[in-house]
Amino acid sequence: MGKPDSQRCGGRTWVNAKQLVTSFFEPPGTIYLNEILKAYPTRLKYDLAVYIGHRILHSDEGLKSVLSVGNQNTWDDSNAHQSSSALNSQDILQAWRDFESSFFAGALLCPKVPFRQLLDRSGYEIDVHKRVGVSPSVAMRRMTVVSPYPHWHYFDAYGPGKLKAVYRGNGIPLPWGNMRMVNDPCQHWAVFRRLSEPQNGSSAQISILNVGDEPRIYCCESINMTDPAGNNRVLCAGIDLNPAIDAQGGNALDIASELKRSCVEGGGSVTIPRHIKKDLQTVAKILNINWVERGIEGDARLICSRGAVCPRKPSCYEGCQDGANQTLGDIV
Structure with missing residues (x-):
């Protein structure tokens, strides 16, 4: 199993994620499962939970017939424009039903109260999924729902600019500026x-990121995984720390601004100053999220939504020749 295939064509990098049909439903009541699911029991449980969700929420009319992993697509701007313009009300309805059924599956596999209790005992470690018998x-995704702290985000990425799933309850910008490839990603x-x-x-x-002209401090935990189709994916769950800092009587804007200045002076990243680290450690212990404490022990990094607003000095794109024509594939 390897990474998505990529090739150069017409000055652009095209990346095709491998696609695999994992199961399909045949009326009136038969589900066919790909034999590969014998090696992926967590995916098997998820597929069955999704079908149950479709059946309960949407009856036969909304029951999706095929479930798959991966996606065959390109990051060509013209193709993206064509696909977006071709959306119609039926596409939107199906996408919403898919979301509802996926959410139902998560709730069925990780019930809110017992899963929250387990997260509290484990400090929100990602490997808690092994104890529950579900995928990371x-x-x-379920962490973002059951946690009493509401300021979460979650990304599931196949490649730069290719997001399979997005949740932004804390309002964080997308890593690539929007849902399509951009020429100046951070x-x-x-x-x-x-x-x-x-x-x-x-x-x-x-990470320190400007949102609405104000710096915000985020912490995230990321993990690589390979899906049944052989695609390398990155899962990332994170929180906005500013509301937690303010809730403890701190001044999040002042702390974030000071940390941002230190990062700029340090060339984009810096060891977190001791007095700021102390404030963040207090917040981490109150939130009871172990990976926030681990993140504090590492360097803080400046990030941005686009290279055009890069706060680093010098900017990451300063001096790049032919930068306007540079593609994401060139950078990676």
Whole structure:
């Protein structure tokens, strides 16, 4: 199993995620399962839970007939424009039903109260999914729902600019500016770095990002995984720390601004100053999220939504020749 295939054509990088049909439904009541699911019991449980969700929520009319992993698509701007313009009300309805059924599956596999109790006991570690018998993606998405702290985000990425799932309850911008490829992405997002350099295990990162002209401090935990189709994916769950800092009587804007200045002076990243680290450690213990504490022990990094607003000095794109024509594939 390897990474998605890529090829150069007409000055652009096309990346095709491998696609695999895992199951399909045949009326009136038969579900056919791909034999590969014998090696992926968590995916098997998820597929069955999704079909149950469709049946309960939408009856036969809304029952999706095929479930798959991966996607055959390109990152060509013209193709993206054509696909978006071709959307109609039926596409939107089906997408909403798919979301509802996937959410139902997560709730069925990870019931809110017992799963929250388990997360509290385990400090929101990603490997809690092994104890529940679900995939990391199901567990991480469910974290964002059952946690009493509402300021979460979640990304499931196949490649730069290719997001399979997105949740932004904390309002964080997308890593690539929007849902399509951009010419000046920020390379310092944790999800971006782990796509470029896959690692074993999970890793935490403290990031400072301007949102609405105000700096915000985020912490995320990311992990690489290979899906049944053989695609390398990065799952990333994170939180906005500013509301938690303010709730404890701190001044999140002042702390984030100071940390941002330190990062700029340090060339984009810096060891977190001791007095700021102390404030963040207090918040991490109150939230009871272990990977926030781990992130604090590493360097804080400046990130941005687009290279055009890069806060680093010098900018990551300063001096790049022919930058306007540079593609994401060139950078990675």
